[in-house]
Amino acid sequence: MKQRDVTNAIKKIEAAETEEELEELRVAYLGRKGELTQELRSIGQLPESERSQRGKTLNQYKKRLEHALQQQREQIRARRLETQSQQAVDLTRPGIGPRRGRLHPVETLQYEVIGLMQQIGFQVIEGPEVETDWYNFQALNMGPDHPARDTADTFYLEDGSIPRTHTSPVQIRYMEENKPPVRIISPGKVYRNEDEDATHLWSFRQVEGLVVDEGIRFSDLKGTLECMLKGIFGEDTQLRLRPDYFPYTEPSAEVDASCMMCSEDDRDERSRCQVCEGTGWVELGGSGMVHPRVLGNVGIDPEAYSGFAFGFGLERLAAVKYQVPDMRHLWRPDLRFLEQF
Numbered sequence: 288m289k290q291r292d293v294t295n296a297i298k299k300i301e302a303a304e305t306e307e308e309l310e311e312l313r314v315a316y317l318g319r320k321g322e323l324t325q326e327l328r329s330i331g332q333l334p335e336s337e338r339s340q341r342g343k344t345l346n347q348y349k350k351r352l353e354h355a356l357q358q359q360r361e362q363i364r365a366r367r368l369e370t371q372s373q374q375a376v377d378l379t380r381p382g383i384g385p386r387r388g389r390l391h392p393v394e395t396l397q398y399e400v401i402g403l404m405q406q407i408g409f410q411v412i413e414g415p416e417v418e419t420d421w422y423n424f425q426a427l428n429m430g431p432d433h434p435a436r437d438t439a440d441t442f443y444l445e446d447g448s449i450p451r452t453h454t455s456p457v458q459i460r461y462m463e464e465n466k467p468p469v470r471i472i473s474p475g476k477v478y479r480n481e482d483e484d485a486t487h488l489w490s491f492r493q494v495e496g497l498v499v500d501e502g503i504r505f506s507d508l509k510g511t512l513e514c515m516l517k518g519i520f521g522e523d524t525q526l527r528l529r530p531d532y533f534p535y536t537e538p539s540a541e542v543d544a545s546c547m548m549c550s551e552d553d554r555d556e557r558s559r560c561q562v563c564e565g566t567g568w569v570e571l572g573g574s575g576m577v578h579p580r581v582l583g584n585v586g587i588d589p590e591a592y593s594g595f596a597f598g599f600g601l602e603r604l605a606a607v608k609y610q611v612p613d614m615r616h617l618w619r620p621d622l623r624f625l626e627q628f
């Protein structure tokens with residue numbers, strides 16, 4: 288190795304960009320079989336007069352190369368650290384705020400209804416979502432051959448149990464355990480074996496109310512419904528009860544509320560109204576006086592006690608309140624829709 292070779296080697300070292308390249312160069316010159324190492328080893332073969340001088344020169348070369356390697360290694364490391372820290376933290380960047388969650392509109396409404404009913408003394412009671420035939424049908428005056436079973440669109444599990452078609456089984460379970468006075472609401476999920484469309488879902492939420500005591504009359508039902516619906520839809524809301532039939536109540540009534548979107552004074556507005564389709568009334572749910580046979584089924588004397596019950600689909604109430612034309616929108620996980628509420 289000559290002076291010139293050493294200068295070239297140092298140039299190569301200073302041009303190295305990675306620690307791997309640097310290591311290759313170190314091995315090439317100073318490794319066990321490196322150029323300079325080999326030359327140092329062969330000193331013994333030189334004539335004795337040259338050995339000492341050559342040894343000193345080669346050791347100087349070695350020191351220069353080692354020094355250059357060390358310097359370049361430090362530079363590469365410093366450069367790498369700088370890049371890493373630039374990538375890792377940019378203290379001047381604006382922060383990313385966490386997205387705030389909120390309640391689903393149907394859930395908001397459920398809490399609203401619960402709050403309203405608690406104010407007038409109702410207790411919230413929940414029950415199992417999978418029921419026996421007795422609790423879902425028979426105790427509610429729907430025997431094995433009752434025609435109303437056909438309209439209930441029931442799912443059956445393999446063991447014959449039933450994902451409840453309404454929350455009414457909760458009423459039965461509660462009355463079995465508790466003597467009158469009874470004043471409860473039971474919110475929860477129910478299941479129907481039917482095709483979904485804009486006004487039907489195969490799984491939805493109901494909220495049902497039940498009052499049983501001495502001397503409970505139809506006017507108590509009407510007053511309670513009025514209180515609830517005015518609370519949900521506003522003080523101006525009118526209530527209309529239409530005769531209907533349900534197996535578990537007698538007499539039974541369909542519950543309508545006056546349309547909150549259009550007014551009687553403006554005929555044009557009313558005729559275009561999508562909420563009531565121009566009728567001025569919106570159908571909301573069912574109600575009635577508890578059938579004496581249902582009271583008898585849970586051991587309450589129908590001669591001494593009477594009661595009323597009502598039930599609403601929460602999605603239906605939400606669709607009316609928030610003017611959602613298709614209830615299926617409510618449970619699609621689409622934030623563009625949900626963030627409007």
Ligand SMILES: [Zn+2]
Nearest residue numbers: 546549560563
């Ligand atoms: Zn209307």
